Amino acid sequence: MSVLIDGILAILAIYLALQCLMAQRLTQTVFLFFAFGLALALAWIRLGAVDVAIAEAAIAAGFLGVLLLDALRDFSPTFSQKQKNPETGQNPPGKDDNKPPFLPRLALGFGLGLFLLISLEAIWKTPEGGGLTAASEAFLPESGVEHPVTAVLLNFRAYDTWLEIGVILMGLLAIFVVGGIRLYSRPFTAAQDPLLRQVILFFTPVLFLFGAFLLYFGKSGPGGAFQAAVLWGAIGILLHLGGRPVFSVMPRWLLQLILTMGLGFFLLLGFLLMATGNALFEYPPAYSGIMILIVETLAAVSIAAALTAIFANVNLMKEDPNQTESTT
Amino acid sequence: MEAYKIYSLTSAVLFVIGIGGIFIARHFIKKIIATIIMGGGVFLCFVSFAERDALNFADPVPHAMVITGIVVAVASAAFALALARRIYQLTGEESFTKDQ
Numbered sequence: 001m002s003v004l005i006d007g008i009l010a011i012l013a014i015y016l017a018l019q020c021l022m023a024q025r026l027t028q029t030v031f032l033f034f035a036f037g038l039a040l041a042l043a044w045i046r047l048g049a050v051d052v053a054i055a056e057a058a059i060a061a062g063f064l065g066v067l068l069l070d071a072l073r074d075f076s077p078t079f080s081q082k083q084k085n086p087e088t089g090q091n092p093p094g095k096d097d098n099k100p101p102f103l104p105r106l107a108l109g110f111g112l113g114l115f116l117l118i119s120l121e122a123i124w125k126t127p128e129g130g131g132l133t134a135a136s137e138a139f140l141p142e143s144g145v146e147h148p149v150t151a152v153l154l155n156f157r158a159y160d161t162w163l164e165i166g167v168i169l170m171g172l173l174a175i176f177v178v179g180g181i182r183l184y185s186r187p188f189t190a191a192q193d194p195l196l197r198q199v200i201l202f203f204t205p206v207l208f209l210f211g212a213f214l215l216y217f218g219k220s221g222p223g224g225a226f227q228a229a230v231l232w233g234a235i236g237i238l239l240h241l242g243g244r245p246v247f248s249v250m251p252r253w254l255l256q257l258i259l260t261m262g263l264g265f266f267l268l269l270g271f272l273l274m275a276t277g278n279a280l281f282e283y284p285p286a287y288s289g290i291m292i293l294i295v296e297t298l299a300a301v302s303i304a305a306a307l308t309a310i311f312a313n314v315n316l317m318k319e320d321p322n323q324t325e326s327t328t
Numbered sequence: 329m330e331a332y333k334i335y336s337l338t339s340a341v342l343f344v345i346g347i348g349g350i351f352i353a354r355h356f357i358k359k360i361i362a363t364i365i366m367g368g369g370v371f372l373c374f375v376s377f378a379e380r381d382a383l384n385f386a387d388p389v390p391h392a393m394v395i396t397g398i399v400v401a402v403a404s405a406a407f408a409l410a411l412a413r414r415i416y417q418l419t420g421e422e423s424f425t426k427d428q
Contacts, residue, residue, distance in 0.1 A: 006331045012336040017342055019363045021349040026357055026391050033361050043338075047329055047379045048386045052371070055395045060364065064402045067409055071357060075422055112348050123373060131381030132389045148388035149395070157392060169385045171403035175410040226399055229385050305367040310406050317413050 006046055010307040013039045026075055030068045037061025050222035051149045054214070058230040062306060066237065070315050144288030153224060154292045158281035162266045163223075166300055168306045169263060175310055179317045200242045207235050215300055219289065225296040229303035236308025242250040245312060247305075259309065262302025266295055336376040341361030354423040356412035360405050367401045 016039055020032035037060050044053040135155065136148050143151035153161050191197060211231035218224030236246050247255050269291065270280045278284065283291050346366025353359050371394045378390040416422055 002331065003334070006334045013338060014341050014345065017345045017368075020365070021345065021353055021358060021362055026355065029358060029361060033364075036365070036368075040372070042370065043335055044375055047335060047375050048382070049375045049378065049391050049394070052375060052391055052394050052398070055398050059402050060368075060398050064364065064405055066358060067406055068361070071409050074416055075355070075357060108348070108351055112344050115347065116340060116344040118336060118356075119343060123336045123340055126377065128380065131378065131387035133383045133385070133387040134383050136388050137384060148385055149391045152388045152392035153395065157389070160396050161394070164399055167400050168403050171407050174407045178407070178414045179411045224395075226395060262428055274359070310403075314406065314410050314421050317410065317417070 006043075009039065009043050009046060013043060013262050019051070030065065030072060033068065034061055034065045037065065051224065051227070054222060054227045055230075058227055060235075063230055063233065063311075067311065070311070074317075077094055078093060100285060118262055141283045142288070144283065144285065144290075144292055147218065147224075149222070150218045150224050150292070153287075155281075155283060155288060156297060158266075158295075159232050160271075161299075162263070162270070162281070165263045165266065165302060168303055169259065172259070172306045172310050172313075175313050191241070196242055200238050204235050207231050207238075211235075211300070211304075215296060216293075218296065219293065225300040226303065227297075229300040230307065232300065232304035233307030233311075236304060237311045240308065240315065246308065247312070255305070255309075258305045259302060260300035265298045269295060331379075332376040332379040335379075339369045339372035339376065340384065341369070342366070342372060345369075354401055354425060356415070356422055357409075360408050360412070363408075364401060364405055371397055 013036065016032055016036040020029055020036055023029045023032055037056060041053040041057040041061065044050075044056060138153060139156070140146070140148055140151055143155040145151050145155070208231075211228040214223035214231065215225060215228035216223075218228070239246050273282055274280055275286075340403075342365055345401040346362050346364075346369060349362030349365060350359055353362055374390040374394050374397075381387040
């Protein structure tokens with residue numbers, strides 16, 4: 001029975017990935033991408049990786065899907081123009097999936113098939129090394145949290161997590177470089193749509209509470225800083241779409257402080273630990289629980305702010321391109 | 329047949345679909361999505377091996393690495409998306425090839 005479920009889920013994921021890349025219209029592609037992300041999240045739940053499932057559903061399917069949907073505002077009109085060819089109504093067959101000469105396609109197909117066989121063999125023959133389960137189980141009591149994934153993320157391999165917060169900040173900076181920093185310079189008007197206003201009123205507290213729950217629950221179960229951060233970032237995105245961008249009401253230095261405090265405090269803590277004779281990010285076991293909670297909270301706020309800023313900046317790329325010219 | 333075997337074989341297929349998509353798809357958005365699908369294949373491989381190496385709980389190190397990886401992949405995809413939109417705004421092109 002479980003083999004049946006797993007097999008169907010695997011076929012579904014492969015089918016959705018194929019359809020996603022072969023769909024004729026970009027809107028289809030983006031919505032199939034949502035579905036693919038959620039199918040993958042289900043696969044991870046089947047594999048017992050609930051943290052990963054939450055992260056996938058929230059960040060990869062949710063946040064990236066929203067960014068892609070937003071990008072459709074740019075691309076969609078021209079794409080449908082291309083579809084409206086002189087032959088009225090009839091979609092030109094294979095306008096998007098190109099028709100290159102026969103030989104390159106054959107070579108590509110052959111190469112991909114060979115590659116598939118090689119990777120299947122590599123996966124099949126991976127030796128059963130036992131992994132690091134035993135080691136992480138042995139040191140779990142010293143980590144200050146009860147959930148092994150959180151222990152790895154914020155204690156055993158805290159350096160990775162610190163760098164990851166830095167990567168998000170780098171992504172934001174790179175988007176600033178590409179699009180020009182002109183966040184929140186123009187006046188915003190609140191959305192007139194009553195439905196959107198009610199949705200914002202209802203979802204803001206719910207998302208905030210659920211994010212806080214995930215953050216705190218991360219020490220004993222699936223959840224943690226990143227999952228909480230995406231939910232809090234969703235608040236920022238909702239408010240932005242409702243015409244009330246959160247960062248427009250706060251001074252610029254406060255925004256910069258919020259964006260960098262996760263990375264900064266993490267590093268400061270690491271240096272303080274080094275000054276007291278430990279290694280970088282080696283928490284003393286007696287205080288590790290509270291230290292992890294503080295680091296996680298600050299990191300979650302920072303990541304949420306960074307995700308909101310990424311969305312807001314990419315979202316504003318569409319509006320007044322002339323202003324972009326002048327500021328970049 | 330255990331669950332991890334099914335999913336580790338699926339991961340190879342997803343990875344190859346992603347690579348093929350990068351070559352075949354033309355539109356920027358499709359290319360970006362193809363890289364994400366490729367990444368999804370790699371992550372699925374990691375997590376299925378974590379399930380294989382489970383003792384009392386599944387190996388948490390691959391789980392943590394996959395969570396890190398998802399966030400990094402999304403950050404880079406967001407950057408790629410911003411680049412694509414900027415290219416479109418400046419040149420009006422939505423793919424690397426000009427023959428359309």
